[in-house]
Amino acid sequence: MSEKYWQNKWVNRTRESVNNFTHRSYALIKDKNFKTLLEVGCGSGQDSRYFYRQGFKITALDFSRSGIAQSKARQSDIDYQQQDIRQAKFKSNSFDVIYAHLSLHYFDDRTTTQIFNKLHRWLKPGGYIFIKCKSTDDSLYGQGKKVGSDMYDKGHVRHFFSKEYMAAKLKQFKIIKIRKTSSTYHLYKSSFIEAVAIKQA
Numbered sequence: 001m002s003e004k005y006w007q008n009k010w011v012n013r014t015r016e017s018v019n020n021f022t023h024r025s026y027a028l029i030k031d032k033n034f035k036t037l038l039e040v041g042c043g044s045g046q047d048s049r050y051f052y053r054q055g056f057k058i059t060a061l062d063f064s065r066s067g068i069a070q071s072k073a074r075q076s077d078i079d080y081q082q083q084d085i086r087q088a089k090f091k092s093n094s095f096d097v098i099y100a101h102l103s104l105h106y107f108d109d110r111t112t113t114q115i116f117n118k119l120h121r122w123l124k125p126g127g128y129i130f131i132k133c134k135s136t137d138d139s140l141y142g143q144g145k146k147v148g149s150d151m152y153d154k155g156h157v158r159h160f161f162s163k164e165y166m167a168a169k170l171k172q173f174k175i176i177k178i179r180k181t182s183s184t185y186h187l188y189k190s191s192f193i194e195a196v197a198i199k200q201a
């Protein structure tokens with residue numbers, strides 16, 4: 001999805017409420033001695049700020065300048081990285097936790113694989129990764145122009161994940177859980193695949 005779309009989207013909009021995925025993720029790590037967390041695609045930053053309040057040292061990445069500006073105005077004590085995840089570079093074994101809420105379902109298969117490989121490299125051994133993407137059961141699936149396997153362009157490109165696809169992309173990790181969830185937004189059914197995995201020590 002284009003940088004311009006997300007630049008414009010976050011100019012007049014912010015999300016304040018933290019979603020259940022964030023709470024469920026935190027519940028799994030709160031008793032571990034984790035300190036560093038990378039959020040990929042932080043948007044207007046509500047989840048990064050939530051993890052910051054729990055005591056984490058946060059790196060929040062998004063290519064949207066306006067999204068990052070919104071979050072920075074609320075909490076400046078976060079390492080904001082205005083970068084495209086496709087080009088982003090961090091040292092190996094940099095983070096105890098990586099968290100990506102609805103930010104990894106925009107790329108073709110090759111790019112998705114490259115991104116998951118990078119995330120694996122950046123995570124410390126024993127570290128946790130949390131990912132939520134739109135699923136092939138979503139009501140938007142199949143709408144617009146087909147531009148790849150499970151990919152449709154309806155104004156912007158979305159890559160819908162199945163449980164099997166998520167598992168394949170996480171094959172370097174030890175998978176703890178992959179599950180489907182759904183909720184209703186603006187009268188249409190949104191369906192998701194949520195994953196929790198660990199980088200094996």
Ligand SMILES: C[S@@+](CC[C@H](N)C(=O)[O-])C[C@H]1O[C@@H](n2cnc3c(N)ncnc32)[C@H](O)[C@@H]1O
Nearest residue numbers: 006041042043062063064083084085101102103
């Ligand atoms: C659906 S929003 C989710 C934002 C936030 N995680 C949330 O739940 O509110 C997707 C986010 O991914 C970001 N994004 C999309 N493609 C990106 C890319 N190639 N590099 C960095 N960020 C990207 C967008 O700017 C946007 O903020």
